[in-house]
Amino acid sequence: MAPVPLAEAVPLVEATGVSKRFGSTVALADARLTVLPGESHALVGRNGAGKSTLVNVLTGIFPPDTGEVWFDGEPAPKAGDRDGWRAKVACVYQKSTIIPELTVAENLFINRQPATRGVIGWKRMRREAAELLSTWDVQVDPSVAAGELNVQDRQFVEIARALSFGARFIILDEPTAQLDNAEIERLFTRMRSLQDSGVTFLFISHHLQEVYEVCQTVTVFRDARWIATEPVADLPRGALVEAMTGEAADLGRTTGHREPVTADVRLAVTGLSDGAYEDVSLDVRRGEVVGLAGSSASGKIELAEALVGLRRPGGGTATLDGRPVPFGDVRKAMSAGIGFVPRDRHGQGLVAGLSVGENATMTIADRLGPFGIISPRRLREAARTSIKGLDIKTQGPEQPVNGLSGGNQQKVVMARALAVEPRLLVLINPTAGVDVKSKEALLAVVDEIRQGGTSVIIISDELDDLRPCDRVLVFFHGRITAEHAAGWNDHDLVASIEGVSS
């Protein structure tokens, strides 16, 4: 749906002169946003640009220090007027706000159960929930526990809940981060049909191709400030990246043809099977970079997790430089020269209470002092080397890791993987939730270490992550069904990921 020209429409949302500080940090400085009714409007910016802070202001979570917010030409509800805010706007966050132990119906009607003379009518509640879900075409059983829903259904339920409060402005905060390609397409189809029924979206994503696919307008924030608002169709990708980074863009998108790597085989996998994948065989040579692509249920992640010691497959073998890969034992896998970036940096990657230095060197603690006693000086030295090498923006090795932005946290996870001086580096969704500049820095590591003979396996749902690969193997229903040599085009790769021949 094309946006109505600015001059003719009253903005559905307008924020002007918005400033917000946290101590000495300026999170927003004279920022602004204008969203027109019926559009899908992208909000993009590097980690720390101020997007989440603006969302908190737009949803009434906290007031700005200065500035105003208007909905449909009227001033925003007063601070603390929860019902007033809920009728205007809702945000679907990456982390669910749904209570997993309650049913879908209870989640939809929490704190507003249909009651007759104070008695909650459970039957009526289920019926009304079913009606609500069917109004918005959400095919979910209202009586199941919400915790059993997959990420996509959970998002659809949260959207339906927001609409049931009367809000017609929905903020989606990195909604595709945990979805596979087919699910992303379903989300976009749903967004388009809701747009047709008058819903307006603010769409926050670090995946710029999605902005081009589903949004009509884009606003760029940089360093707490509004930089630009443009129709998506008028803004080439290079100009968008430039607006986000303030530098001329180097998109690194060329996936040129490469000579096949002919060095010795370093990793040999033969007939590996698990519940999630079946009879998988593959080789990775010294200095070779191999990508594994496929939908989230394709088995690619489970295979990668077996190689790094997080799982024990049911059958088959894998050897690294001729020695068996120690399945089911992360510590032994590291000693064998296997470093990895796990799929979930919060759950599996970082220890929140520890410093940047402790996190970055955790994998080599035994090398930093005798008898497992870590020398603080050697820890600091090792950490400083990592901080410099990966250009981690931090106050220093002692800073708690939770104080860093997403992109910098991911660099700490990468530093930890590199500290073991791996012969095989396995990267699982290495750039999830990180901004475009940090992505470049993380992927540049791959090119650097392959020169030294390290083999790399990259598992990712993002095509950009797969561009450094010499070849990409596609998993479909637990088997390798296609191989694409460097020089592949996006369309062919996506077609084999989806299981359709192009």
Ligand SMILES: Nc1ncnc2c1ncn2[C@@H]1O[C@H](COP(=O)(O)OP(=O)(O)OP(=O)(O)O)[C@@H](O)[C@H]1O
């Ligand atoms: N509660 C807080 N206390 C202190 N500083 C904060 C707080 N919330 C945000 N900041 C700081 O404000 C700045 C803007 O952060 P914000 O989270 O809004 O950025 P963002 O664009 O959403 O980043 P990301 O893409 O990583 O989510 C950052 O420097 C951040 O560290």
